[in-house]
Amino acid sequence: MLIELDRREGKPVYRLLGAWRAASVRELDEAVTTVRIDGPGPALLDASGLESIDLTGAHFVERLSERLRAAGVDPGWEGSPPESVAFERATLSADQAKEEAEPAAQRSVLAVLGMWTVDSVAATRNALAFLGSLTVAFLRGLRVPRHLRIPSVVRHVSESGLQAVPIVALIAFLISVIVAYIGAQELQQFGGQVFVVDLVALSVLRELGVLLTAIIVAGRSGSAYAAEIGVMQLNEEVDALGAMGVNAVEVLVLPRVIGLVIALPLLTVIADAMGLAGGAVLSWLVLGIPFNQFAIRTQEALATTTFWAGLLKAPVFAALIALVGTYRGLQVHGSSRELGRRTTQAVVESIFLVLLADAIFAVVYWQIDF
Amino acid sequence: MNDADSLPVSDGQPVSKGRPIVEVRGLVNRFGAQVVHDGLDMNVYPGEIFGIIGGSGAGKSVLLRTVLGLRTPQVGSVEIEGVDITARTDEELTVIKRSYGVTFQQGALFTSLTVAENVELPLAEYRQLPEDVLRELALQKIRLVGLHDSAASKYPAELSGGMVKRAALARALVLDPKLLFLDEPTSGLDPISASAFDDLLLYLQKSLNLTVVMITHDLDSIFRTCNRVGVIVDRRMVSGTLNEMLAEQHPWIREYFHGPRAELARGAMKHDVSAATAPR
Structure with missing residues (x-):
């Protein structure tokens, strides 16, 4: 019971009772919103029954007064108001500092379209500037090898390449087992089991090996690039580099791009090998094709270019993943939410770009009969 | 009293x-x-x-x-x-x-929340309250530390160093503690x-x-x-x-x-x- 309604000398008296403190904020809210109002007319507030009151309590006294006034009751104090109520009224009440937030401007469709256009143009310009400064840094690196940051490149080859070997190998193996198994089921129906080898060898070397590797690396390293550089942005480390006269693109972006362009083709070779191994194991177990026959059949099935057709794509995919990851990382500003948003963006966009590039490769290969 | x-x-x-x-x-x-x-x-x-x-x-x-x-x-x-x-x-x-209320050296404001949401957080975690009551109580503390109402809707990244310290203090004060660690x-x-x-x-x-x-x-x-x-x-x-x-x-x-x-x-x-x- 925090408020009690009394009558004294014909006037309603609202007696405040107990502890009006932050700890009972919910009860206070309920008491103030549900109190029965005896009015209109003059009324009294009586604080003599209060045990204690803090600023939160004082706020609810103000709310009570507002409610009473809204119902036509004119509240006055029996005795003097509690100190915190006087304090709240003198220094903190809304009309002391109130300044309406400017209303959100109504925007017409045309204005939205215009802003979208300006944003897109600016984004394109920024991306071009990024590519330009990366190119400049790379050319300078070719002239003065010190600027290529070899130790840093080695670190990224190790982190994005070497450490990804187990997962890439495992997934390549499993996927080709699945492909071979489904192929075996279908081809067995008309006695063409042996073509499982063609199916596995072609699909793994041309498409699956490099594509799977690129997608795994986009999830693993693309996100890591964006997050690493993003946190450096939040800590003003990128600004610190700039202030030292060190080119941030040269230090942060170039080694990652070069590192991944080296690492991804190597990973692809491993994925190709593991994929063929998976196909061979399944062919032996399910179809009874021995390993040596699998090898011979594979050589017959493949053109000399098949392996290179797959591997050629790897450096392109690598560059796309590294560029998107580092670019999104550099765009992080202000908050941890932004960091998460940019990292997500980096992964989604790099996977999309990898698939898009793969489609373009397919069309080009077909046209030039590669 | x-x-x-x-x-x-x-x-x-x-x-x-x-x-x-x-x-x-x-x-x-x-x-x-x-x-x-x-x-x-x-x-x-x-x-x-x-x-x-x-x-x-x-x-x-x-x-x-x-x-x-x-x-x-x-x-x-x-x-x-x-x-x-x-x-x-x-x-x-x-x-x-x-x-008790605490402020940390760097303010430790949650960067994804506005100042008002930062200040409301201890209260909102603590008790279920209507939106407008929460906001009014947060504004009371924001005014208490000498910040303008217009700061309430800003994100920490948009505040100056002094404002961050004040906003952190407002958050520390929102449950009306008797004891404050800074x-x-x-x-x-x-x-x-x-x-x-x-x-x-x-x-x-x-x-x-x-x-x-x-x-x-x-x-x-x-x-x-x-x-x-x-x-x-x-x-x-x-x-x-x-x-x-x-x-x-x-x-x-x-x-x-x-x-x-x-x-x-x-x-x-x-x-x-x-x-x-x-x-x-």
């Missing part, structure tokens, strides 16, 4: 003796072979502003983390309002943690903002009868606001009023309070002993 019966006076004298609101006894904190505190005692009395001083690496932050219940000491007890927090379960600690509240502020923050602190201490424990390196702030200070030297704490500290013979403390910067800060205080005025 006894909120105002022991208003403190900031003249370098202890506010009141009697039962300490924070009482640390025989604290030992070790990290491996490195001993940070070895039998440290600390008393903070209700209504005072208590400054914690010490060289870099002396263990100020470790002491604060221990008192806040974020770290369990190897030996010793920490009592807040007579309750030993080193021997409590997590649920009991949660209740105790709501009875970790270097004026570090990184320009002298005008730092001085305004001192004013604000004195004003809040007087008007809300807060007890404040603060880690600080700001000599002006110490001479201006602290009733008593505790210096961590040789893994223990030497505490007393500023006058007692000035007479202290320990070489580090002498160096601290009689160094050229301290002399300047003390000299400045002689010319400006006016009590705090309302900030804004």
Whole structure:
């Protein structure tokens, strides 16, 4: 019971009772919103029954007064108001500092379209500037090898390449087992089991090996690039580099791009090998094709270019993943939410770009009969 | 209605003796072979502003983390309002943690929330309340720390250093605690903002009868606001009023309070002993 309604000398008296403190904020809210109002007319507030009151309590006294006034009751104090109520009224009440937030401007469709256009143009310009400064840094690196940051490149080859070997190998193996198994089921129906080898060898070397590797690396390293550089942005480390006269693109972006362009083709070779191994194991177990026959059949099935057709794509995919990851990382500003948003963006966009590039490769290969 | 019966006076004298609101006894904190505190005692009395001083690496932050219940000491007890927090379960600690407010060195505002949402957070976590009540209570505290209403809808990244410190203070105050812990509240502020923050602190201490424990390196702030200070030297704490500290013979403390910067800060205080005025 925090408020009690009394009558004294014909006037309603609202007696405040107990502890009006932050700890009972919910009860206070309920008491103030549900109190029965005896009015209109003059009324009294009586604080003599209060045990204690803090600023939160004082706020609810103000709310009570507002409610009473809204119902036509004119509240006055029996005795003097509690100190915190006087304090709240003198220094903190809304009309002391109130300044309406400017209303959100109504925007017409045309204005939205215009802003979208300006944003897109600016984004394109920024991306071009990024590519330009990366190119400049790379050319300078070719002239003065010190600027290529070899130790840093080695670190990224190790982190994005070497450490990804187990997962890439495992997934390549499993996927080709699945492909071979489904192929075996279908081809067995008309006695063409042996073509499982063609199916596995072609699909793994041309498409699956490099594509799977690129997608795994986009999830693993693309996100890591964006997050690493993003946190450096939040800590003003990128600004610190700039202030030292060190080119941030040269230090942060170039080694990652070069590192991944080296690492991804190597990973692809491993994925190709593991994929063929998976196909061979399944062919032996399910179809009874021995390993040596699998090898011979594979050589017959493949053109000399098949392996290179797959591997050629790897450096392109690598560059796309590294560029998107580092670019999104550099765009992080202000908050941890932004960091998460940019990292997500980096992964989604790099996977999309990898698939898009793969489609373009397919069309080009077909046209030039590669 | 006894909120105002022991208003403190900031003249370098202890506010009141009697039962300490924070009482640390025989604290030992070790990290491996490195001993940070070895039998440290600390008393903070209700209504005072208590400054914690010490060289870099002396263990100020470790002491604060221990008192806040974020770290369990190897030996010793920490009592807040007579309750030993080193021997409590997590649920009991949660209740105790709501009875004090804390600001961290960098403000530790949640960057994905606006100032108002930051300030509402402890309240919203604590009790289910209607949206408008939450917002009004948050605005009350935002005004209390001298920020404009327009700051409420801003994100921490859009605030200046001084505003971040004030917003952090508003969040610390939202549950109307009696006890406030501040970790270097004026570090990184320009002298005008730092001085305004001192004013604000004195004003809040007087008007809300807060007890404040603060880690600080700001000599002006110490001479201006602290009733008593505790210096961590040789893994223990030497505490007393500023006058007692000035007479202290320990070489580090002498160096601290009689160094050229301290002399300047003390000299400045002689010319400006006016009590705090309302900030804004």
